[in-house]
Amino acid sequence: MAVAVLIENLQKSYGDVCAVKDISFTVNQGEIFGLLGPNGAGKTTTIRCLCTLAKPDGGKIEVGGVSAIANPRAVRNRLGYVAQEVAIDKVLTGQELLELQAALYHLPAKERKTRIPQLVEVLGLKDYINKKTGTYSGGIRKRLDLAAGLLHQPEVLVLDEPTVGLDIESRMVLWNFLRELKQAGTTVLITSHYLEEIDALADRLAIIDKGVVIDEGTPSELKAQIGGDRVTLRIREFTPQEEAEKAQNILESLPFVEQVIINTAQGNSLNLIVQSEANALSQIEQSLNGINLPTFSLAQSRPSLDDVYLAATGRTLMDAEIAAASTRDIKKEQKQQMK
Amino acid sequence: MVATRKINSALAPNPRITEEREITSSPLSNFIQETLALTKRLLIQLQRRPSSLMAGVIQPFMWLVLFGALFSKAPQGLFGEDLSYAKFLAPGVIVFTAFSGALNAGLPVMFDREFGFLNRLLVAPLASRYSIVAASTIYIIALSFIQTAVIIAASAFLGAGLPGIAGLSAIALIVFLIVLGVTALSLGLAFALPGHIELLAVIFVTNLPLLFASTALAPLDFMAGWLQIIASLNPLTYAIEPIRYLYLHGDWAINTLVMNTPWLDMSFGVVILILLAFDALVLLAIQPLLRRRFA
Structure with missing residues (x-):
């Protein structure tokens, strides 16, 4: 081509x-x-x-x-x-x-x-x-x-x-x-x-x-290159820190779970990277039941471009946006571009 | 779904046409095409936002009336034998108005830079980016001629008289020369300065001082010695003095002495040559400014 x-x-x-x-x-x-x-x-x-x-x-x-x-x-x-x-x-x-x-x-x-x-x-x-x-x-x-x-x-x-x-x-x-x-x-x-x-x-x-x-x-x-599926879990709408950490510990011990991150910006929701497995969600729900934690929402998805960005830079695009917005001097940049 | 959509030929690229256009059209005709289009844009702006033209015509009219009234009781004969101040003032106002208009020439370009419209021009395959400068110059010269015509008519009405056809053509030539140089200077600044605030500052600092340091309002021998020297170096004086001569004397020729300076008396022809030299100098001086931007 x-x-x-x-x-x-x-x-x-x-x-x-x-x-x-x-x-x-x-x-x-x-x-x-x-x-x-x-x-x-x-x-x-x-x-x-x-x-x-x-x-x-x-x-x-x-x-x-x-x-x-x-x-x-x-x-x-x-x-x-x-x-x-x-x-x-x-x-x-x-x-x-x-x-x-x-x-x-x-x-x-x-x-x-x-x-x-x-x-x-x-x-x-x-x-x-x-x-x-x-x-x-x-x-x-x-x-x-x-x-x-x-x-x-x-x-x-x-x-x-x-x-x-x-x-x-x-x-x-x-x-x-x-x-x-x-x-x-x-x-x-x-x-x-x-x-x-x-x-x-x-x-x-x-x-x-x-x-x-x-x-x-x-x-x-x-x-495809970054592999795995993404699971987003909310124990409650706004989860207390200790409950989130408790869940993190138990979920990390599951064999198909690769990584668990607590997203404090999203009311302590949990972001999991899991190997593609058919019944990942039900197994996660079971382990939470085992330690008497409810599930507010639970969803599994293929990796998105945001995950690609996250994997490469260690931050989400949204975080990068916010960080950039606070450090940028738009006026100065416009002046530079006029030159 | 996408596959079944009808292909729209209006959206297809046509590299062959682009290539052909590049090869067959002459750079000169391209330059003329883009310059005319850019001039047309400025004229449409003027037509739809006429306030600047109105102000540009009303202001000199007020100069004539107010300065005329300011000095109306000056002793008879002060400005020369049986000469009214109106007659003396008209040439000064003609040149100063053209000068102010030309000094502002860079402002639209500066705003185009700041609003990003200039980028639209710079990404286009212009035959030469000097067409942007050329269009502004044509526009300002046209504007100055309109203003000059109005002032000449108003002055005639206020008792300054009216030069003959040859005199009017000579005035047009002189106005053209002073406007060309000052416009070029202003456009050069519009590309060199960081923003419109700075350009306005330059305009404010040069505008009125150059008026008072010229023979627009008072003859040379009224001035302090040091100011006489400055006024004799001021390009405005070189435009005002020959026009004043045309207003005061019916007959003149290329070798008529029209201007006295502390060191030299100059003929009409020499003054025109000096104005030409001024234009040439400015056009040369702004080259590096434009080239830096247009490279």
Whole structure:
């Protein structure tokens, strides 16, 4: 399968902040590739380097075999870019914005006159296209930005956190649209810190954390690779510490249980990693009965991408998010990106 | 379910078209296409948010009326034989208005930078990113011409008279030259400074001092010696003095002496050359600023 995007040993620092330490991955032609990681992991910086908005300090970036560093203009021609914060000129109508975009990509008048109505139709923008973009809702803005990104029929569409701040319905519309896009043959590279988004959409993904790729593969490969099943147990809705510890001791002695973690953030619920066994749940319930503990809820599941992330970094994506949120200086980062 | 969905050809990539577009279209026609589109955007903004244009026309009008009234009782003959202050002031207001407008040229670009709209332009395969600069310059020059026309009409109404066709063309040329240089300077700053606060600070610090350190409001020989020297180095003075000459004298030629400085009297042609040199110097000076951003 032909390679659409190749990123090799990418490095990028802003001042003394190292945003990307060493990122490598390849996106195959015609697939949806997900870049998953918490905020501040280096996703946006990677995308900015790919879209020629930032010059990498080191490494290789190629789109369709063309180097983004040696030949940025050719790469700009091949990429469609949908930024996280949709920057639109509020005074322009959607139609005027698309016409500006068409001129920036040097579409001839004839092509412009067929492409714009085509995309307006596909994205359901008919009722909005002649209104000022300042009146648009978040979902409509995103759709307009998709139209703008696809106007020149790019080989690869790059979306940076496309569903942040969107309502559930707009999110579903976007997901279905991206699947349709892939069906038509366009390669899609999408970043997200939503596990379920990448799980639902991506054919393959790379998980990145603190500026490095920690794993790459299909969602099922990554999940299978860490093995075992996950069991979540709540003894009570809010379990006292001592009861949780008592249960932990007894459950750790079961032969099929590999690990028991008390999740204090979730009212002392217990997270178990177990070997895939048919009657794991009933055996757990029995052992709890044996020491007179009730079960409030008990569920078994296949490992999720969050478990993959947890196994690789020792923390859940949610924890990483919270940690990142408290240490990040968003204002400063925006200033850096303006440079 | 996905497999049964109809494939939509509107969403298919077309590398061949991209390739073709790259090869067949000339860089010059691409440059013109993108510059015109960007200029059109600025003009649509102006048309839908006309307040800045209104302010830009009302303000010089107020300068004319207020400064005119401020000095209306100045002794007769102070500004030269049988010369009204209105007549003396009009050229100063024309140049100062064009100058202020040009000094603000960088602001829209700065806001585009801050709101991320500039990124939309920078990810596009522009033939040259100088089209962004070119579009802003065209826009500001068009704006200055509108303002200048209004001030000339208002001044005529207030008793300053009206230069002939040749005089008006000369005014247009001078306004063009001063606006070009100052716009370039402002755009250079818009790419070099960290944010709009800093750009506004520069604008505030340069705007009025350059007005008072020029011959816009008073002739050179009214000033203290040190200010005469500063005013004789101020590009605004080089734009004001020839226009003032046009307003005061019916006949002039390229070699007419139009400007006196403490060290040299200059002809119309020499003043134009100095303005051209000023433009060339600024355009050269901003190259590194733009190249750093556009590389």
